[in-house]
Structures are given as C-alpha cells and as structure tokens.
Amino acid sequence: MKFQPQCPAPTTADDRILMAHGGGGKMTQRLIEQVFLPSFSNPALDALHDGALLELGGSRLAFTTDSYVVNPLIFPGGTIGDLAVYGTANDLAMCGARPLYLSAGFILEEGLPMETLRQIVSSMQQAALCARVTIATGDTKVVDKGKGDGVFINTAGIGLVECPSQIGPAAVQPGDAIIVSGCLGAHGLAILSVREGLEFESPIVSDAAPLWPAIEALLAAGVEIHCLRDLTRGGLASALNEIASARGVLVRIEEASIPVMDVVRSGCEILGLDPLYVANEGAFVLFLSERQAAHALEVLKEVSVSSGAVRIGVVEEGVRGSVVLRTRIGGNRVVDMLSGEQLPRIC
Amino acid sequence: MKFQPQCPAPTTADDRILMAHGGGGKMTQRLIEQVFLPSFSNPALDALHDGALLELGGSRLAFTTDSYVVNPLIFPGGTIGDLAVYGTANDLAMCGARPLYLSAGFILEEGLPMETLRQIVSSMQQAALCARVTIATGDTKVVDKGKGDGVFINTAGIGLVECPSQIGPAAVQPGDAIIVSGCLGAHGLAILSVREGLEFESPIVSDAAPLWPAIEALLAAGVEIHCLRDLTRGGLASALNEIASARGVLVRIEEASIPVMDVVRSGCEILGLDPLYVANEGAFVLFLSERQAAHALEVLKEVSVSSGAVRIGVVEEGVRGSVVLRTRIGGNRVVDMLSGEQLPRIC
Numbered sequence: 130m131k132f133q134p135q136c137p138a139p140t141t142a143d144d145r146i147l148m149a150h151g152g153g154g155k156m157t158q159r160l161i162e163q164v165f166l167p168s169f170s171n172p173a174l175d176a177l178h179d180g181a182l183l184e185l186g187g188s189r190l191a192f193t194t195d196s197y198v199v200n201p202l203i204f205p206g207g208t209i210g211d212l213a214v215y216g217t218a219n220d221l222a223m224c225g226a227r228p229l230y231l232s233a234g235f236i237l238e239e240g241l242p243m244e245t246l247r248q249i250v251s252s253m254q255q256a257a258l259c260a261r262v263t264i265a266t267g268d269t270k271v272v273d274k275g276k277g278d279g280v281f282i283n284t285a286g287i288g289l290v291e292c293p294s295q296i297g298p299a300a301v302q303p304g305d306a307i308i309v310s311g312c313l314g315a316h317g318l319a320i321l322s323v324r325e326g327l328e329f330e331s332p333i334v335s336d337a338a339p340l341w342p343a344i345e346a347l348l349a350a351g352v353e354i355h356c357l358r359d360l361t362r363g364g365l366a367s368a369l370n371e372i373a374s375a376r377g378v379l380v381r382i383e384e385a386s387i388p389v390m391d392v393v394r395s396g397c398e399i400l401g402l403d404p405l406y407v408a409n410e411g412a413f414v415l416f417l418s419e420r421q422a423a424h425a426l427e428v429l430k431e432v433s434v435s436s437g438a439v440r441i442g443v444v445e446e447g448v449r450g451s452v453v454l455r456t457r458i459g460g461n462r463v464v465d466m467l468s469g470e471q472l473p474r475i476c
Numbered sequence: 477m478k479f480q481p482q483c484p485a486p487t488t489a490d491d492r493i494l495m496a497h498g499g500g501g502k503m504t505q506r507l508i509e510q511v512f513l514p515s516f517s518n519p520a521l522d523a524l525h526d527g528a529l530l531e532l533g534g535s536r537l538a539f540t541t542d543s544y545v546v547n548p549l550i551f552p553g554g555t556i557g558d559l560a561v562y563g564t565a566n567d568l569a570m571c572g573a574r575p576l577y578l579s580a581g582f583i584l585e586e587g588l589p590m591e592t593l594r595q596i597v598s599s600m601q602q603a604a605l606c607a608r609v610t611i612a613t614g615d616t617k618v619v620d621k622g623k624g625d626g627v628f629i630n631t632a633g634i635g636l637v638e639c640p641s642q643i644g645p646a647a648v649q650p651g652d653a654i655i656v657s658g659c660l661g662a663h664g665l666a667i668l669s670v671r672e673g674l675e676f677e678s679p680i681v682s683d684a685a686p687l688w689p690a691i692e693a694l695l696a697a698g699v700e701i702h703c704l705r706d707l708t709r710g711g712l713a714s715a716l717n718e719i720a721s722a723r724g725v726l727v728r729i730e731e732a733s734i735p736v737m738d739v740v741r742s743g744c745e746i747l748g749l750d751p752l753y754v755a756n757e758g759a760f761v762l763f764l765s766e767r768q769a770a771h772a773l774e775v776l777k778e779v780s781v782s783s784g785a786v787r788i789g790v791v792e793e794g795v796r797g798s799v800v801l802r803t804r805i806g807g808n809r810v811v812d813m814l815s816g817e818q819l820p821r822i823c
Binding site: 169 | 491492493494495496497498499504507508511512515516518520521527528530532533534535537539540541542543544545576577579580581582583584585586587588589590593594597598600601604610611612613614615616617618619620622623624625628630632634636820821
C-alpha cells in the first residue's frame with residue numbers, strides 16, 4: 130500500500146489562515162466546519178453541495194458562487210475570466226441546473242495594465258457566449274498596489290434546475306457505476322508549466338470548458354443521475370472522498386482506467402504530482418446506477434466536452450467513507466484527502 | 477458659485493488602473509463605459525441599475541453583486557461582514573425587491589488571524605438575521621501574504637421584486653419630490669476616524685443597516701416609487717448626478733434641508749470633506765410624485781432606519797442632467813460627480 134506524499138497538516142492551523150486553507154482538502158473542510166458553518170448553518174448551506182437549491186416563486190433555482198484568484202492571470206488555454214465564467218456555470222450544471230445568469234465582481238489592483246483587464250473582460254464575454262450565460266450585473270473595486278494581485282474575480286450564478294431527481298451524495302447507492310467525463314490534470318499542469326517556466330514537447334493547455342451540454346444530453350436521454358461533481362481544486366481524489374465520506378460508502382476505482390494524457394502524466398512525474406489531485410476545469414465525475422452506465426457512456430461520448438468519458442469504478446458498502454485505488458500492478462492504495470496544499474491558486 | 481475641490485482626473489487613466497477607478501465617480505463610469513460595457517453589453521446590464529431584473533420561471537427576480545474591500549476590517553458600528561450583508565441586501569431593496577438569499581465569497585490573505593475571521597463571520601450572521609436574508613452558498617480562497625489585505629468579501633444577492641411599477645431613472649418626472657432617508661456621512665467618517673486616528677467628542681459610528689423595511693412600508697402604503705438609490709460610494713452627490721444624467725433632468729436641492737449630524741459636519745470640516753460626497757451604508761434617496769411626498773414622509777418616519785427622512789429638493793426640466801444646490805446663504809452651486817478619489821476603500 131502506497132500513500133500520496135503530502136506535507137503534514139500544520140499544527141498552528143487554528144491561529145491563522147494558511148495557504149492550505151484554500152487548497153480544497155482537509156484544511157479547507159476544517160475551516161468550513163469550524164468557522165463558517167457554526168455561524169451560517171442553514172439547510173441550503175449545510176448540504177455542502179456545489180450550489181444551493183432554492184424554491185422561489187414556483188421555480189427550482191440553483192445559486193452558487195466562486196472567487197477566482199488564479200496566478201498567472203493568463204495561461205495556455207484560458208484566462209482568469211474564462212475560469213470565472215466556466216467554473217461558476219459548471220457548479221450550476223453539477224446541481225442539474227441550466228446556467229442562465231452570472232454576476233461578476235472585480236477586485237482590481239492599482240497599477241494593473243488596462244490592456245490586461247481588456248483581454249480578461251473580452252475572454253469572459255467569449256466564455257459567456259460559449260456557455261450561453263448572460264453576465265447580468267457587476268461591480269468593480271480597486272485596492273492599493275501591494276494589497277491585491279492584479280485581478281480577483283467573483284462570479285455568482287443562477288440556474289434553472291432541470292433534473293427531476295435530487296442530485297447529491299445522498300442519492301449514491303452501493304453498486305453504482307462511476308464515470309469520469311475525460312482526461313484529468315491538464316488545467317493544473319497548464320498553470321504550473323507557466324509558473325515554473327516548464328516547456329513540454331506538446332504544450333499543455335487548460336481544459337476549461339462548459340459542462341452543461343453533457344448534463345443536458347444525459348437528462349434528455351433519460352439517464353437518472355445520482356451524483357455529479359466537477360473536478361476542480363483537489364482533483365478527482367478530493368471529489369470522490371467528499372462524496373464517499375458524505376454518503377458513508379467505499380469508492381473503488383481502477384488506476385488503469387483513469388484517463389490521463391501522456392504529456393500530463395510525464396509532467397506530473399517530473400513535478401512529483403499525482404494527477405488524481407490535480408485540478409481540472411472541464412471534467413466531472415458522475416455516479417449512476419449500473420444498469421444505465423453503458424447507455425450514459427454512449428450519450429456522453431457524443432458530446433464534445435465529454436467525448437473521452439470512461440468508467441473508472443464502482444461504489445461498495447462501507448461504514449466509513451473511503452476511496453481505494455486498484456493500481457496497475459494489482460495492489461490497493463487508499464486515496465486520501467489532501468491535508469496540505471498541492472497547487473496553490475490554481476483557480 | 478463654489479466648486480467642490482477635487483484632484484484633477486489623471487491623464488494616464490487609459491493605461492493602468494488607478495485608485496480613482498474604484499471611487500464611484502467619473503473614473504469608475506469611464507472604466508465601465510470603456511472596458512466592461514463594450515464586452516458585456518446586454519439589456520440587464522445596460523440599465524446600470526443597482527441590480528439586474530430577471531424574469532425567471534414566472535417570477536420577477538432582482539440579482540446583484542458587490543465586492544467589499546473596506547479598510548479597516550472592523551470599525552465603529554460594524555465590520556466588513558456587516559457591509560457585505562447590508563450593502564448587497566440594500567442594492568436589492570433599491571430595485572424594489574425583498575432581499576432573500578445571499579452568496580458569500582471570501583478571499584483570505586495568508587496569515588489572517590483566525591479570530592478576526594471568526595468575528596467577521598459572526599457579524600455577517602447577525603447582519604443576515606437582522607436583514608432577514610439567508611446566506612445560501614459560499615466559497616473560500618486563500619492568497620499569499622502580501623497579495624491580499626486580510627479579507628475581501630463578495631456577496632451576490634437574489635430578491636423577489638415586490639414593487640408593481642418599474643423603478644429607475646426613466647420613471648423620474650419633472651416636478652418630482654426628492655427625499656433622503658436620514659443623516660448623511662456617518663459611515664465615511666467612522667471609517668476615516670479609525671484610519672486617521674481621530675477622536676471626536678461623541679464617537680461617530682457607521683450607519684450600516686438594512687433598508688428594505690423602509691421600502692416595504694412605502695409599498696404597503698401604496699406609495700408609487702419612481703426611483704431609489706442607496707448613498708454608498710460617492711455619496712448623495714454621485715447618486716443624484718447619475719439619476720439626473722440618466723434622465724436628462726435638473727435636480728435642485730436645498731443645502732439647509734440636507735440632514736448631517738453636527739459631529740459629522742465638524743469632522744468633515746476638519747478633514748476637508750463635503751458630506752454630500754461621503755459614503756453611507758444605511759441611507760437612500762427617493763424620487764416620487766409631489767402629491768405623494770407628504771404621505772411618504774409620514775410612512776418613512778415610522779420606520780426606524782428612515783425615521784430621519786426629510787425632503788431635500790425637486791426635479792425640474794433640464795436638457796443636460798445636472799445637480800444644483802441652493803446654499804444656506806442663497807447662492808447656487810453646481811454639484812458635480814467626483815472626478816478623482818475622495819475616500820478609497822470605504823466599502
């Protein structure tokens with residue numbers, strides 16, 4: 130049994146905010162549980178879903194928010210603006226909701242070149258067209274030089290829930306099949322290659338893309354979705370752990386079936402990263418009943434963003450939620466939540 | 477005729493982001509017109525209202541967003557968390573919408589004392605109870621030390637429009653009465669007194685408070701609201717200029733009737749500020765037909781947040797939108813938009 134090498138969780142965790150509190154792993158969970166939930170506790174928030182489900186005037190709406198602090202602001206395959214649109218639209222899609230409206234809040238650092246802002250704003254508009262969402266309302270603040278980092282963007286999103294059944298960890302059943310929508314790790318590696326000045330034979334570009342077309346196709350085909358999660362901060366490993374732990378089941382996945390492009394795999398090896406933990410911006414994991422798995426795969430392969438969909442595992446009974454990977458050489462490895470920080474400011 | 481002393485608008489405005497781009501005055505307007513609108517243009521956004529009005533599944537919703545970067549994080553009468561709740565709830569109220577749900581996106585700087593975060597989160601929950609909104613969804617990101625400033629918070633909000641008529645500058649008519657809901661300038665002075673280490677005989681506390689109860693009372697009393705604006709960044713002067721300019725009318729106000737507490741007036745004199753431009757977080761301006769003005773004042777005086785409501789002026793015909801103040805000594809002074817930055821990071 131092999132463990133993912135990780136920095137130990139710092140012991141001063143309770144005194145001050147650390148980078149790892151933003152990593153999407155154990156420290157983020159602890160921050161939410163110890164600081165945010167005790168104050169904000171309410172049924173919508175306690176679900177700890179990618180978004181809140183609201184009944185409003187007879188409509189079922191999804192509502193979600195994300196702040197984007199990615200560094201660098203512009204990277205192969207996208208900008209912070211693309212992420213701000215796709216990321217929030219995708220969180221709505223993961224609630225089974227058609228993304229409709231986004232808000233955009235900009236925090237600009239004094240001295241930011243106007244041309245950089247124009248490029249980001251223009252890429253947001255392209256992304257909004259592509260994701261078929263309207264940026265309906267916005268806000269701009271400016272902070273002193275040295276009190277920000279170029280641009281931070283928050284987008285909140287409203288979507289109309291089109292999935293007839295409740296999507297979430299609670300709907301996951303032992304026996305369910307687990308599908309991922311495509312290759313993993315490209316977004317994280319694209320960011321890191323710029324930060325570290327790495328050059329690969331074929332350039333790695335972010336997979337940032339809207340996911341709703343894949344979900345829409347599944348719903349149109351009558352697939353009953355049990356659970357969905359996009360594979361952003363913390364990657365596949367964190368998403369599976371969250372779901373396994375929330376539902377109290379054992380998630381068993383096959384290393385050989387997890388799709389990772391060769392160039393990403395090599396990049397991860399050079400950098401000492403495990404692609405299971407690397408962030409994606411155009412990939413999701415789907416839980417559904419075994420009898421619909423083959424049909425769902427056919428449907429997903431017809432949609433461009435999920436054309437690389439494959440089955441990677443199965444849900445089993447398990448008292449404590451855990452994720453076990455069957456390695457290529459036949460061993461079993463527990464895939465834990467990250468306790469430290471792997472790739473800060475990846476989205 | 478006396479002009480408000482202002483720094484000249486910098487000439488390099490088009491190359492880089494300056495603090496004044498966040499001030500809510502001419503530079504902010506120019507940034508929106510030159511960078512954001514050309515890309516994002518759509519009917520909801522082009523209205524340049526405090527929020528977007530959306531028809532969704534048969535309901536009329538208001539949707540708005542604001543990022544909060546106030547410095548210091550904790551000040552007399554509130555915290556950045558209070559502002560993040562009241563400010564966004566108030567933007568919904570200004571659309572004639574009952575505030576219902578907020579999202580909360582935190583950008584934390586590495587090293588932030590956990591106790592500060594707890595205090596802010598706790599004040600947000602108190603404010604949410606007070607404003608009767610639910611914080612339904614959230615997100616946390618962490619940036620490296622020196623790339624943020626403690627905490628930035630974005631809140632987006634969803635409200636249900638309860639006002640039967642269209643609220644906005646387009647509904648303003650020559651002859652309309654103009655009412656402000658209470659004393660001006662306390663929020664800006666409270667922030668500045670901490671920043672500058674000033675002590676006043678009686679401490680000045682922020683007026684941060686939810687405004688919906690006042691709007692709800694007006695609607696219940698059958699008052700037909702023409703236009704509403706909360707008096708945040710840029711104060712009363714900027715709000716009146718925006719409305720006058722959008723509608724192409726002359727707004728005439730009486731200096732003697734504008735309510736400012738003595739301690740705030742003295743503070744402004746010491747600091748060389750004009751209370752007309754100072755930010756408020758619990759005050760609004762209301763435009764309505766002359767024949768309903770006396771009734772509206774009675775209604776507002778019964779609600780605690782608007783108990784200091786007074787009539788300050790009248791709308792007249794005017795080809796180019798402008799705001800003219802009749803001074804105490806009987807002169808007329810043009811009240812222009814700020815072209816520079818008066819109080820950075822006030823909200």
